[in-house]
Amino acid sequence: MRIRKRAAYKELENRAIAFLSRVESPEPPKRVAIYGLQRVLARAEAGEGVSPAKRNVYRTPSFVYRLALVLIMIPLLLALSGAGAYAFSYNSQPGSTLYGTKIFFERARLALTLSAASDLRLEMTFCDRRLEELQQLAASGRYQGAERWLREYRRNIMEAASLVGQVPPQEAEALSRQFLQALERQSGRIEELRRVPSLELVPQVEEAYRICTGEMERERQRHGANGGMIHQDMEDESPLKGGDPGGQGKQGNENGRHEKECSNDGE
Amino acid sequence: MASLEELAARTAGGDKNAFGAIYEALLDPIFKYLYWNLGSNEDAEDLAEEVFLRCLVNIATYNPKRGSFKSWAFRIAHNALVDYRRRKARRPQERLEEDMTDNVLPAADKLEEKETAIAMRDALDELKPAQRQVIIMKFFSQMSNAEVAKALGRSEGAVNAMQHRALRRMGKLLEERGWSE
Numbered sequence: 475m476r477i478r479k480r481a482a483y484k485e486l487e488n489r490a491i492a493f494l495s496r497v498e499s500p501e502p503p504k505r506v507a508i509y510g511l512q513r514v515l516a517r518a519e520a521g522e523g524v525s526p527a528k529r530n531v532y533r534t535p536s537f538v539y540r541l542a543l544v545l546i547m548i549p550l551l552l553a554l555s556g557a558g559a560y561a562f563s564y565n566s567q568p569g570s571t572l573y574g575t576k577i578f579f580e581r582a583r584l585a586l587t588l589s590a591a592s593d594l595r596l597e598m599t600f601c602d603r604r605l606e607e608l609q610q611l612a613a614s615g616r617y618q619g620a621e622r623w624l625r626e627y628r629r630n631i632m633e634a635a636s637l638v639g640q641v642p643p644q645e646a647e648a649l650s651r652q653f654l655q656a657l658e659r660q661s662g663r664i665e666e667l668r669r670v671p672s673l674e675l676v677p678q679v680e681e682a683y684r685i686c687t688g689e690m691e692r693e694r695q696r697h698g699a700n701g702g703m704i705h706q707d708m709e710d711e712s713p714l715k716g717g718d719p720g721g722q723g724k725q726g727n728e729n730g731r732h733e734k735e736c737s738n739d740g741e
Numbered sequence: 742m743a744s745l746e747e748l749a750a751r752t753a754g755g756d757k758n759a760f761g762a763i764y765e766a767l768l769d770p771i772f773k774y775l776y777w778n779l780g781s782n783e784d785a786e787d788l789a790e791e792v793f794l795r796c797l798v799n800i801a802t803y804n805p806k807r808g809s810f811k812s813w814a815f816r817i818a819h820n821a822l823v824d825y826r827r828r829k830a831r832r833p834q835e836r837l838e839e840d841m842t843d844n845v846l847p848a849a850d851k852l853e854e855k856e857t858a859i860a861m862r863d864a865l866d867e868l869k870p871a872q873r874q875v876i877i878m879k880f881f882s883q884m885s886n887a888e889v890a891k892a893l894g895r896s897e898g899a900v901n902a903m904q905h906r907a908l909r910r911m912g913k914l915l916e917e918r919g920w921s922e
Contacts, residue, residue, distance in 0.1 A: 483905075483909055485912070486909045486912030486913055487905065487908040487909055489912040490907075490909070490912040490915060493857075493860075493861070493911070493915050493920065495880075497857055498854050498857070498858065499773045500772075501772075502768050502772035502785075506772070506790075507765075510768065510786075510789070510790055511761055511764045513790060514764070515760070522794060
């Protein structure tokens with residue numbers, strides 16, 4: 475059946491080919507053969523047909539070209555859209571649609587840092603930024619994003635507090651002090667806002683004040699508890715005393731404790 | 742005798758005689774291609790001139806690595822044809838019959854040839870556009886499958902398949918209309 479069908483197809487094809495061979499195609503007229511070339515050369519010299527020259531006759535670009543273009547364009551577009559989103563969201567306020575983008579970029583920046591010390595510095599910067607947002611919220615009289623703002627502020631403070639314990643000993647003291655100063659500065663700014671009688675942000679401001687002062691107290695206690703040690707370190711750091719800079723005294727204490735433990739084990 | 746690719750390189754370097762040789766070699770196949778597509782002698786003449794002008798102006802952009810010069814020239818002819826059809830939405834069949842009677846086959850004793858040509862036109866009109874291009878390029882412009890494939894921007898296998906389908910369709914049509922004898 476299949477062979478017969480194939481034979482029938484072959485016959486049809488042969489019939490068509492035989493017919494095609496019988497068809498007489500017209501030859502180009504003599505005048506075209508003689509004068510056509512001269513006309514073409516004259517027109518080319520006159521500058522005709524130049525505009526099609528700018529067009530690629532192979533209108534479909536090659537696959538490799540298109541692939542390369544796509545591979546170049548995708549990261550470029552991503553980078554451009556990312557930069558655009560960052561730029562647009564930079565000054566956004568809580569309650570605006572771009573505020574989430576701003577927070578996303580802050581977290582992305584935190585994720586890209588390599589040390590706890592850098593994370594802590596960034597968190598302190600973001601805490602200050604939150605305070606500016608709070609002041610702008612209070613000034614604008616729009617309180618839609620106040621809850622979100624409070625969540626973010628709390629998160630920044632808590633993260634910063636947890637990072638203080640993770641930074642290397644040589645930076646711990648300075649950063650801890652900076653953190654305490656930042657908290658003092660922030661509590662002062664929140665305190666000012668608390669005095670505004672018509673402020674409708676009272677619950678959020680009160681909560682922020684509570685968080686800030688609570689953490690500030692904890693930091694003070696920490697400094698107070700280690701006060702002797704810190705003061706000792708500071709004295710050691712003093713060039714006049716010729717001490718060990720970078721909190722080696724603390725390490726020395728720890729080494730002493732370690733030695734004591736070892737001796738106890740030995741006993 | 743120099744190949745078309747060599748002549749193209751010489752033309753790109755400013756050799757007008759080389760282009761003359763290209764013109765001589767390609768006028769006949771390009772004219773036939775245009776004629777069987779347009780069905781008009783005058784239109785085919787005009788468009789052939791346009792095709793050679795485009796070839797000359799663009800010859801520096803021809804890259805031998807991307808295919809033969811003949812397929813490149815036919816690609817230009819195909820594009821020119823598409824542009825022309827876009828400009829003038831004309832019925833080719835009417836013009837063909839007119840031309841066949843008046844200009845191309847002048848002698849009355851060539852009645853049979855005239856009728857054959859008209860039947861050929863009818864059969865071509867029944868084919869799909871791409872199949873028609875393949876048949877015209879293969880049988881009237883004497884191009885290889887590879888050249889047709891390059892000119893139409895298709896694969897060689899696709900051209901081969903189109904050719905077989907077109908021939909079968911034509912064979913059937915000719916049989917139905919009693920033109921196959």
